[in-house]
Amino acid sequence: MTNDDQNAHASGAPWRNFYGRLKGKALKPSQKRYLEEDLAALSPGPVGWEENPDRTPLDLETRFGARPVWLEIGFGGGEHLVHQAAENPHVAIIGAEPFINGVAMLLGKIRRAGVANLAVHPGDARDLFDVLPDASISRAFLLYPDPWPKKRHHRRRFVTPEHLGPLARVMAPGAILRVATDIPDYVRQTLEEVPRHGFEWLAKRPADWREPWEDWQSTRYEKKALREGRVPHYLTFRRT
Template structure:
């Protein structure tokens, strides 16, 4: 299966916030090399793992990814995040809970996705991606035709793509992009049958600090699940 390439290979947004604390800095130096995954190494890492492989695109502070890693020790959890402070926070969780099944890509997820073998993922997460609200920046949104094409290539039949957003326009955007993709490929089925299916957070969908903040500020999230068909 051939997937279209992204037309813009730049990574937008912040790469770092405030300076790292000493412990976080030490983890970046000492722990990250032990758990790092790159486009050059991901194929062999995935091949060596006999069980399920899940990918989180932009894991923020890592709470969601670490929770799933702890709950599913037989699953290889791969997370990609360009924001150095977020990577350091996930490393702290890996260290604190002694998580052995996490691999971290500090950087752009797109080359990593391109390097993962076909039909190797059984779940993908894109939680609260940057909405890029200005129309001239829509091309920067992660949910896009190239992303969905790669996701369809990577996901096994019956597996899930999960997307969350607290921005109504981005929720509509996501549903529309999936609908457009399905006009030609019929790869994804939105699993919601009633409003509660996308407005109530599922039990196996841990809440992140970002989500709590969004709710406090009056922006209830939508929880979208898409099953991989075919």
């Protein structure tokens, strides 16, 4: 029995450490209203799926029809997520973000943009991995993840076996994974770890990681990095 099994929730879901922030400054009244009025309807699964003791896979076809399904892991304030949804109405996009202030910001952007092909999980992406069917995701985004710069905290980064193994399981053969970061050591770890989990790096020339993707929407985290003189890297992988 693993440590996670011993510390499972009553629902049967595994218990996991979470190291990031779940809430920041007080929400605006409008943001509280968005959470109360909009969030439940945007769930990627039926009511109560998070507490499903059997961890039955989500029925993505019932939820989204025949659309390809994309996943953004940690969407921050939602700028990129809403942009991709608006530019790609033929796909369905699930966003996972445990920071509730970011979720509230996203809901406001969804209202203003009027996009209807989004689902929102206000929690850890690992919980989604538990219930996403095998090979169900055709594109995934990991954009400016928490760098955890101290060496003793590197095991908390997303680009570790704990996260990459489940991610590889839910991504279809040929699916694309995009990673953006401004932290050189995160680039190093990404290039070491991601290929070990069934992905190939698609770069052929320096411009392939120095220049953003053609459909890129800059985020607040990237703009902060540029203001502070850090250089973004844009890494593209394909599930083998």
